[in-house]
Amino acid sequence: MKWDWSAVSDFMPHFWDGLLVTLQILVLGSLISFALGLVWALLMRVPTRWVTWPVGAVTEFVRNTPLLVQLFFLFYVLPEWGVTFSALTTGVFAIGLHYSTYTMQVYRAGIEAVPVGQWEAATALNLPLRRTWTAVILPQAVRRVVPALGNYVISMLKDTPLLMAITVLEMLGEARLFSQQNFQFTEPLTVIGFAFIVISYLASLALRALERRLVH
Amino acid sequence: MSTDTHAPFDKKPETPAGSGELIRLEQVTKRFGDHTVLDHLDFSVDAGKHVTLIGPSGSGKTTILRLLMTLLKPDEGTITVAGEQLFPAPEKQVREVRKKIGMVFQQFNLFPNMTVLRNITEAPVTVLGMSKDEAEERARELLEMVGLTDHIGKHPAQLSGGQQQRVAIARALAMRPQVLLLDEVTSALDPELVAGVLDVLRDIARSTDITMLCVTHEMNFARDISDQVLMFDSGRIIEAGAPEKIFSEPEHDRTREFLSAVL
Numbered sequence: 001m002k003w004d005w006s007a008v009s010d011f012m013p014h015f016w017d018g019l020l021v022t023l024q025i026l027v028l029g030s031l032i033s034f035a036l037g038l039v040w041a042l043l044m045r046v047p048t049r050w051v052t053w054p055v056g057a058v059t060e061f062v063r064n065t066p067l068l069v070q071l072f073f074l075f076y077v078l079p080e081w082g083v084t085f086s087a088l089t090t091g092v093f094a095i096g097l098h099y100s101t102y103t104m105q106v107y108r109a110g111i112e113a114v115p116v117g118q119w120e121a122a123t124a125l126n127l128p129l130r131r132t133w134t135a136v137i138l139p140q141a142v143r144r145v146v147p148a149l150g151n152y153v154i155s156m157l158k159d160t161p162l163l164m165a166i167t168v169l170e171m172l173g174e175a176r177l178f179s180q181q182n183f184q185f186t187e188p189l190t191v192i193g194f195a196f197i198v199i200s201y202l203a204s205l206a207l208r209a210l211e212r213r214l215v216h
Numbered sequence: 217m218s219t220d221t222h223a224p225f226d227k228k229p230e231t232p233a234g235s236g237e238l239i240r241l242e243q244v245t246k247r248f249g250d251h252t253v254l255d256h257l258d259f260s261v262d263a264g265k266h267v268t269l270i271g272p273s274g275s276g277k278t279t280i281l282r283l284l285m286t287l288l289k290p291d292e293g294t295i296t297v298a299g300e301q302l303f304p305a306p307e308k309q310v311r312e313v314r315k316k317i318g319m320v321f322q323q324f325n326l327f328p329n330m331t332v333l334r335n336i337t338e339a340p341v342t343v344l345g346m347s348k349d350e351a352e353e354r355a356r357e358l359l360e361m362v363g364l365t366d367h368i369g370k371h372p373a374q375l376s377g378g379q380q381q382r383v384a385i386a387r388a389l390a391m392r393p394q395v396l397l398l399d400e401v402t403s404a405l406d407p408e409l410v411a412g413v414l415d416v417l418r419d420i421a422r423s424t425d426i427t428m429l430c431v432t433h434e435m436n437f438a439r440d441i442s443d444q445v446l447m448f449d450s451g452r453i454i455e456a457g458a459p460e461k462i463f464s465e466p467e468h469d470r471t472r473e474f475l476s477a478v479l
Contacts, residue, residue, distance in 0.1 A: 136329070
């Protein structure tokens with residue numbers, strides 16, 4: 001096996017394109033999973049089965065089926081019903097949705113960990129329910145769950161190559177395309193491997209900094 | 217510790233105003249599973265009175281406070297505050313009646329994500345619609361009264377238990393309740409911090425016309441501030457009277473036993 005630096009430099013323009021797409025998937029996917037997971041977690045607390053049962057069923061289903069199957073389904077089946085989005089949009093939504101079924105459980109644990117005395121104090125002060133959530137419960141719950149949410153971001157990063165399967169040219173997609181065209185596999189795959197490590201590491205550093213800030 | 221010259225709420229009027237019944241529980245029953253904590257209890261408190269509930273744990277004292285704060289719902293009976301029904305009542309009415317009641321908890325229950333100032337101003341602004349400036353001014357006055365002016369910008373975690381409890385008292389008073397419920401407010405405190413909290417409460421009892429319902433094991437404090445002491449046992453009031461009488465010459469054997477155990 002020979003290492004060819006010129007292959008690396010040939011690959012770099014493609015790498016930057018792929019990196020940008022990967023980061024886009026990661027950032028948007030994370031935001032969707034954070035927001036949607038919170039929505040699920042809150043809906044599961046609505047005191048009627050007409051809400052909790054369907055939400056519970058849908059999220060269980062999404063959590064327990066492979067992301068790859070969901071990607072294929074959204075990308076190839078939805079258009080048959082006349083719903084068409086770009087591969088990237090579909091991929092970002094799918095990964096965000098998939099991970100929202102994990103983050104919802106993180107939020108749930110965080111919400112349940114807020115002591116009951118906080119609810120009681122809010123009642124004693126006559127705070128409206130909405131205000132109790134936004135000013136008292138969620139700020140405390142979210143602070144508790146930041147580390148767990150961060151772990152899912154890193155986990156999501158490692159799932160981004162799955163989007164290659166629906167033609168999204170993220171890092172692995174670019175590497176594979178380059179390899180097939182140039183018959184040079186080692187260099188592009190090594191480059192993106194390193195890129196994954198570097199991104200995970202930077203993300204975990206950012207996460208730790210955030211955690212430190214949240215613990216006043 | 218500030219004195220009542222700075223008490224930032226309505227002073228005790230020369231002639232006791234608003235006398236008459238403020239709180240009324242009628243035939244209130246509360247069960248937890250098979251265990252009946254309160255059994256058809258009748259109980260009333262006149263406006264401006266300071267009433268202390270004593271008795272062994274599990275005798276239903278705290279349950280009464282929690283029913284009044286609507287943290288629990290009775291299984292039977294009615295609860296009336298200032299002539300308006302608190303239970304049974306529609307949610308909207310509960311919210312209105314509940315404004316008259318404030319509570320201080322054993323575990324303080326300050327909001328750890330807010331500063332001392334925000335803890336106190338949050339409800340006056342969002343519930344009473346007070347302007348931020350007005351609420352902050354009032355918070356400062358209350359903090360001066362409880363002797364914590366220097367800690368206004370801190371978070372609860374930076375305060376001692378006694379300081380947190382004094383903030384909690386200020387927070388409850390910021391809502392200008394007619395009734396203040398005190399649920400074993402010194403039980404979670406280190407012994408050396410108890411006096412500071414009790415001093416604040418004595419100050420409030422002396423200088424305001426707020427009605428106080430107090431569950432406590434601090435018998436000296438109960439003797440100092442109470443107009444009336446109620447001895448509870450197994451969900452019933454077995455003896456009631458002025459503190460001098462209950463503490464010096466209790467009539468009931470059960471009261472005697474209890475007092476000899478705690479005094």
